[in-house]
Amino acid sequence: MKEKIKSIIESIGLPRIIIFLFLVLLFILTPFVGIRFDTSINDVIIRFSMNGILVLSLVPMVKSGCGLNFGLQLGIIAGLLGAVISIEMELTGFAGFFTAIGIAIFFAVVLGFLYGILLNKIKGDEMVVATYVGFSSVAFMSIMWLILPFKSPNMIWAYGGSGLRTAISNEDYWIHILTNFFQINIGSHINFPTGTILFFALLSYLVWAFFRTKIGTAIATTGSNSNYAKSCGINVDKMRVISVILSTVLSAIGIIVYQESFGFIQLYMAPLYMPFPAIAALLLGGASVGKASIKNVIIGTFLFQAILTMTPSILNNIIQSDMSEAIRMIVSNGMIVYALTRVVKVR
Amino acid sequence: MKKQSLTKTMNPGVQFLINYAVPIIFTILVAFAIPLSGLSNEYLVREIMTRLSRDSFLILALLVPVMAGMGMNFSIVLGAMAGQIGLIFITDWQIIGLPGVLLALLISTPIAILLGYIAGIVLNHAKGREMVTGFMLAFFMNGIYQLVVLYGMGNIIPISNSRILLPRGYGIRNAISLVDIRQVLDKLIPLKIGGILIPVVTLLVIAALCVFIIWFKKTKLGQEIRIVGQDNDVARISGINVERTRILSIVISTVLACYGQIIFLQNIGNMNTYGGHSQVGVFAIAALLVGGATVAKANIPNVFIGLILFHTMFVVSPRAGRALMGQAQLGEYFRVFVSYGVIAFSLALYAWRKRVEKENERKKIMNYRKAFSQSSNTTGGNKF
Numbered sequence A: 001m002k003e004k005i006k007s008i009i010e011s012i013g014l015p016r017i018i019i020f021l022f023l024v025l026l027f028i029l030t031p032f033v034g035i036r037f038d039t040s041i042n043d044v045i046i047r048f049s050m051n052g053i054l055v056l057s058l059v060p061m062v063k064s065g066c067g068l069n070f071g072l073q074l075g076i077i078a079g080l081l082g083a084v085i086s087i088e089m090e091l092t093g094f095a096g097f098f099t100a101i102g103i104a105i106f107f108a109v110v111l112g113f114l115y116g117i118l119l120n121k122i123k124g125d126e127m128v129v130a131t132y133v134g135f136s137s138v139a140f141m142s143i144m145w146l147i148l149p150f151k152s153p154n155m156i157w158a159y160g161g162s163g164l165r166t167a168i169s170n171e172d173y174w175i176h177i178l179t180n181f182f183q184i185n186i187g188s189h190i191n192f193p194t195g196t197i198l199f200f201a202l203l204s205y206l207v208w209a210f211f212r213t214k215i216g217t218a219i220a221t222t223g224s225n226s227n228y229a230k231s232c233g234i235n236v237d238k239m240r241v242i243s244v245i246l247s248t249v250l251s252a253i254g255i256i257v258y259q260e261s262f263g264f265i266q267l268y269m270a271p272l273y274m275p276f277p278a279i280a281a282l283l284l285g286g287a288s289v290g291k292a293s294i295k296n297v298i299i300g301t302f303l304f305q306a307i308l309t310m311t312p313s314i315l316n317n318i319i320q321s322d323m324s325e326a327i328r329m330i331v332s333n334g335m336i337v338y339a340l341t342r343v344v345k346v347r
Numbered sequence B: 001m002k003k004q005s006l007t008k009t010m011n012p013g014v015q016f017l018i019n020y021a022v023p024i025i026f027t028i029l030v031a032f033a034i035p036l037s038g039l040s041n042e043y044l045v046r047e048i049m050t051r052l053s054r055d056s057f058l059i060l061a062l063l064v065p066v067m068a069g070m071g072m073n074f075s076i077v078l079g080a081m082a083g084q085i086g087l088i089f090i091t092d093w094q095i096i097g098l099p100g101v102l103l104a105l106l107i108s109t110p111i112a113i114l115l116g117y118i119a120g121i122v123l124n125h126a127k128g129r130e131m132v133t134g135f136m137l138a139f140f141m142n143g144i145y146q147l148v149v150l151y152g153m154g155n156i157i158p159i160s161n162s163r164i165l166l167p168r169g170y171g172i173r174n175a176i177s178l179v180d181i182r183q184v185l186d187k188l189i190p191l192k193i194g195g196i197l198i199p200v201v202t203l204l205v206i207a208a209l210c211v212f213i214i215w216f217k218k219t220k221l222g223q224e225i226r227i228v229g230q231d232n233d234v235a236r237i238s239g240i241n242v243e244r245t246r247i248l249s250i251v252i253s254t255v256l257a258c259y260g261q262i263i264f265l266q267n268i269g270n271m272n273t274y275g276g277h278s279q280v281g282v283f284a285i286a287a288l289l290v291g292g293a294t295v296a297k298a299n300i301p302n303v304f305i306g307l308i309l310f311h312t313m314f315v316v317s318p319r320a321g322r323a324l325m326g327q328a329q330l331g332e333y334f335r336v337f338v339s340y341g342v343i344a345f346s347l348a349l350y351a352w353r354k355r356v357e358k359e360n361e362r363k364k365i366m367n368y369r370k371a372f373s374q375s376s377n378t379t380g381g382n383k384f
Helices: A004-011 A015-035 A037-056 A060-065 A073-088 A092-121 A126-147 A192-209 A215-224 A225-233 A236-262 A275-284 A295-320 A324-341 B003-009 B012-019 B022-036 B040-061 B062-068 B077-093 B097-124 B130-152 B198-218 B220-230 B231-239 B242-268 B281-292 B298-323 B328-378
Strands: A165-171 A185-186 A188-193 A264-266 B175-177 B270-272
Touching: A004 A015, A004 A264, A015 A037, A015 A264, A015 A275, A015 A295, A037 A188, A037 A192, A037 A236, A037 A264, A037 A275, A060 A215, A073 A092, A073 A126, A073 A236, A073 A264, A073 B298, A092 A126, A092 A236, A092 B231, A092 B328, A126 B130, A126 B328, A192 A215, A192 A236, A192 A295, A215 A225, A215 A236, A225 A236, A236 A264, A264 B270, A275 A295, A275 A324, A295 B022, A324 B130, B012 B022, B022 B281, B022 B298, B022 B328, B040 B198, B040 B242, B040 B281, B040 B298, B062 B198, B062 B220, B062 B242, B077 B097, B077 B130, B077 B242, B077 B281, B097 B130, B097 B242, B198 B220, B198 B242, B198 B298, B220 B231, B220 B242, B231 B242, B242 B270, B281 B298, B281 B328, B298 B328
Parallel strands: none
Antiparallel strands: A165 A264, A185 A188, B175 B270
């Protein structure tokens, strides 16, 4: 019996169990501190649907052995470009949303291709270089947002200045286009974002199915043992580039879905630290530097977003001070440090 | 195939260009930006002098871990945190002037040693990816720092001075004035040359650190650190405790960074409690890399060349941005871009070269094996 419990704990992972128990405690506490249980659940679901695809986008690169995608900002930039251009074209509704995604995919493929080639040149040091490639591209795009010739009065500064605003509202274009798609209202406090969840499920399924195709299997083989893959006649470098493109495209779509739910397109330095929560969520779901699955994405995003939603509201009520920022930093970055210090095979 | 042969067959000129790509690009950049900014030479010299005394200690703190083969120590941020905690205490106790600075150094040293020890242990568990781990560790510790300073101080840790406490009674204010210790080190021996203040004592301290580092390389510990940096296995065979040596090198770096941050802040004269330390690592590392250092090799000239080039760019870029595009904001973003970009570029360049060299090595071994097996075939003995 003891052995069995031990093996169960090992298979689920101690961090996940601790976080899960903590979460259960938080949910139990809700009625006592005067927070509605159903609104909390609703917040968690909404946040899950917002962030799911961004977390999902990390999976292909982990599978191909490129490690955690600390350069997630490249995909985000492609997504921002898509969103901003679609608004410039004055497209609304589904047309606007899918045009944004289409344009974003185009940029993501180009950026992902270049990014993939770079990562092939620096095998073994992907993560630290990717971090700074991500950071510097965000700073570079900040310059671009200032000087690119956008004209839409909804996006540029009102007082005659040039350059885009730091946050652009997509309210008149495609806000909540997925969220309100077949939205299910349970009571007055739970609004289940059916469209967003379905879209996330669709992409998850596509990724899952992709890794069962011939190319997908080749990518997974590359990740688990690149020498073996080479001896099987797999073009390792090409597989890695494909996985990087896939990751970048998914993160571009991810940020558009995020904006669709959030209501604002955040430019300039806003994407700077976006990879870290996504990575932390994936790791919290049980992934490691060399292994990740859709299951990890779903569990991780749920746990992480639940912690993020619940801790501030509960703590604020108990000790009357907002420690959420510090706790968020400790949980998410601690998770990443923990994963980085786990022993994995040497390439 | 063409790229693989780059490092082997290139003539020395091209080799030099690749080795020093970052400093060369930077020199050109700065040479263009200075006239554009329209700043006077005197102003520039004064600014550079200030930044020389302010930042070089922090950059020098990076050298020891590079020697130990641990790359750029992104976790010097931990040292900066320790330094700031020391400064918070002396401000609370209202100890002013030079004694204040010395006491801050004294208080923060054990904290820095502890943090450095933790960082060393964590980095030992992440061999081969020390840099990204150090970077994430700095983020993680930032959370702990916030917890301690924003919620613990005034609550659990006794702080009574209402000037630095938040109105709610606990937690430290976002900005702390260090006017009581402002530039006490810089102005200890007042010296002015042509209207430019020379911070004699600070420069002497920095020079002493340089001498210390040169001396340290020659000590037994210094030698051991260098052997560990060359090859962990060789070091282990020769009886060196690799883990302990690596931890020591991080501890030294963290303590130096702690002193560096105190020197930095006594020059500035006020402290951003929650943001002051977070960029320390990035700027110090970017400056060192601009000076021509790599992940595996960094020396004292790299520190000063890098510091002068990097900070000249920092001073001139907002004005150059305004002159060029009519927007100062552009220059602001540009320098952020350059700081991050320089790190990305140098790390990528180094990683790429390392891979090419490894590949060449592998080929050499393969060729050798081929030749060997052929020769053994001809003699009839097929042992392999």
